[in-house]
Amino acid sequence: MPELPEVETVRAGLAQHLVRAKVSSIAISDARSLKRNVAGVQGFVDELTGSTLQAVVRRGKFLWLPLSGERALVGHLGMSGQILVRTPDFAPDPQTRVVIYVETEAGEPLEIRFVDQRLFGGLMIDDLAPTPDGLGAGFSPEAEAASVIPTTVAHIARDLLDPHFDAEAVAVKMTKKNSAIKRVLLDQNLLSGIGNIYADESLWLAKLHYDKPASSISKKKHLELIEIAAEVLRKAVAKGGTSFDEQYKNVNGESGYFSQSLNAYGMTGLPCKRCGMPIKREAWANRGSHFCPKCQKR
DNA sequence: AAAAGTACCTGCGCGC
DNA sequence: TGCGCGCAGGTACTTT
Structure with missing residues (x-):
C-alpha cells in the first residue's frame, strides 16, 4: 500500500521526533511482525533496548534507523503497515504488533507503534554495509545519509527522488526489458519507490498502455516517463501521500490528500480527465490496472 | 539469466 | 443475517 510518498511522509514524521531518541523498552504482541529475525524475539529486544536512534533514512519504500555505524x-x-508516534496517554491503536518505548532527546517519553493489518510489513535489525558506489545510501536530510545500507535493502535500486538516481542509465536498461512497461516500473531492482497507484498515474500522464512491451518504447520516451513519475512522486510527497481508507496514515494518524489529484487509479467508470472516455480497470499480474482505453493504446 | 507465477496475511464490501 | 468471493497501496521465494 504505502509507496514512496507515503513512506517519505512517515520518514519525515519519525525524524521530527526520534533523532537521538533512546530506546527504553519494547513490547512485542505479534512476533510475526519481526522479519528475518534469526536472533529471536529476545535477541531483538536485547539489542534494541538502550540503543540510540541516530537518524531516519529511506530508500524507495524501505526505512532504516541506524543504531550505530554497523547496525540499523x-x-x-x-x-497495510503504519508507524505511529504516540504519547503514552494516547488511546491504544488497533492491530498494534510492536511498541518501541523511547525517550526523545528533549526527555519526552513517546511510543513508536508498529501497526499492521496484513502482516506483510515488518521490522528487523540488520548489518549496515558500504554501498557499492560509496555514495549516500538513501534519503535523510536531517542527518546526511551515510554510505552504508542494510544488507537486506542493498538489492533495492535507488529511487526516483534519490540525488544519485541515474535516469539516463535506467532508461537504457528499460529499453532492454522484455516485459510490460508497468511491470518494469514496479521492478524495485531497477528503480524503486513506485507501486500500483503511482504506476497507473504515471502511465496515464505519459499516455502509455500498461501492457506495452518496454522494449518497444524509445529511450527518449522512457526518460520522459521517468521524469513524469518523479514529478508525480514529488507532488504526492508534498500532499502527504495518498489515503483511501484507514490503512494509510502518517505518524500522527492523519490521512494524506493526494487522492484528490488521482487521474486513473481507483477511477474506474469515471470520465478520463483528458478525453471523457470512462476509465477502465483490468486484472493484470495479480492486481488491478486503471487506464483510459482511448488515451492509452497498447 | 530473466521473466512470470505463487505464497505470505487480515478484513472489507459485495452479491446471493 | 450469513457466507463465499474478490479485492486491497508489496515483497520474497520458486518455477519456467
Whole structure:
C-alpha cells in the first residue's frame, strides 16, 4: 500500500521526533511482525533496548534507523503497515504488533507503534554495509545519509527522488526489458519507490498502455516517463501521500490528500480527465490496472 | 539469466 | 443475517 510518498511522509514524521531518541523498552504482541529475525524475539529486544536512534533514512519504500555505524533497525510497511508516534496517554491503536518505548532527546517519553493489518510489513535489525558506489545510501536530510545500507535493502535500486538516481542509465536498461512497461516500473531492482497507484498515474500522464512491451518504447520516451513519475512522486510527497481508507496514515494518524489529484487509479467508470472516455480497470499480474482505453493504446 | 507465477496475511464490501 | 468471493497501496521465494 504505502509507496514512496507515503513512506517519505512517515520518514519525515519519525525524524521530527526520534533523532537521538533512546530506546527504553519494547513490547512485542505479534512476533510475526519481526522479519528475518534469526536472533529471536529476545535477541531483538536485547539489542534494541538502550540503543540510540541516530537518524531516519529511506530508500524507495524501505526505512532504516541506524543504531550505530554497523547496525540499523529496518522497517517496511508492506501493504497495510503504519508507524505511529504516540504519547503514552494516547488511546491504544488497533492491530498494534510492536511498541518501541523511547525517550526523545528533549526527555519526552513517546511510543513508536508498529501497526499492521496484513502482516506483510515488518521490522528487523540488520548489518549496515558500504554501498557499492560509496555514495549516500538513501534519503535523510536531517542527518546526511551515510554510505552504508542494510544488507537486506542493498538489492533495492535507488529511487526516483534519490540525488544519485541515474535516469539516463535506467532508461537504457528499460529499453532492454522484455516485459510490460508497468511491470518494469514496479521492478524495485531497477528503480524503486513506485507501486500500483503511482504506476497507473504515471502511465496515464505519459499516455502509455500498461501492457506495452518496454522494449518497444524509445529511450527518449522512457526518460520522459521517468521524469513524469518523479514529478508525480514529488507532488504526492508534498500532499502527504495518498489515503483511501484507514490503512494509510502518517505518524500522527492523519490521512494524506493526494487522492484528490488521482487521474486513473481507483477511477474506474469515471470520465478520463483528458478525453471523457470512462476509465477502465483490468486484472493484470495479480492486481488491478486503471487506464483510459482511448488515451492509452497498447 | 530473466521473466512470470505463487505464497505470505487480515478484513472489507459485495452479491446471493 | 450469513457466507463465499474478490479485492486491497508489496515483497520474497520458486518455477519456467
